Amino acid sequence: MSKSSGKFRLTMKIGELAERTGISTRMLRYYESQGLLRSERGSNGYRYFQDSDIERARTISSLIRSGLPTRLIRVVLSAEDRPDDWTQACDSEFAALLRAELTTLDDKIACLSLSRSTVSAYLERAAG
Structure with a gap:
């Protein structure tokens, strides 16, 4: 189910993102709580994610497995999100x-x- 909301297209709920990335919903919620992953809430309260979040979640998971703390991952992702501001x-x-x-x-x-x-x-x- 696709939802459209403001500035970006939301295509999947957290369960589908978990399934497509192999990352548990619990970890995805943790990434979100740490400001590493963003979702928008639907009127039903569900989290909705973009297709681009698949690769972002995989990147976060890989960086965490390599031992990088989330405070540094946040900086790395920020540099990727805004290369012109770096x-x-x-x-x-x-x-x-x-x-x-x-x-x-x-x-x-x-x-x-x-x-x-x-x-x-x-x-x-x-x-x-």
Whole structure:
């Protein structure tokens, strides 16, 4: 069923988007709550999405699986949505966000490495 609303054509409900992308409706609602995906509500309260949301949802899912947090995905998608508005300042701001994320990942790796060493030492003692 297609619905027409204002500035864009809405063609599918969330269940169909989930089916066409392989992404659960729960995750699609999460993407929407994080400002990564947009829908319009019909008079019946249902969410309606555009055909272009299929690829957008797949992109979001892929970025999340790669470990990128939603706050950075929002910036990446913003750059794709408005390439003419992307400036040197935006590049610098995004680079700063990526540096902070890299520091966070390095801290997590260090913590996991320490935990791994501790578990390994306990296993060696238990085996001996």
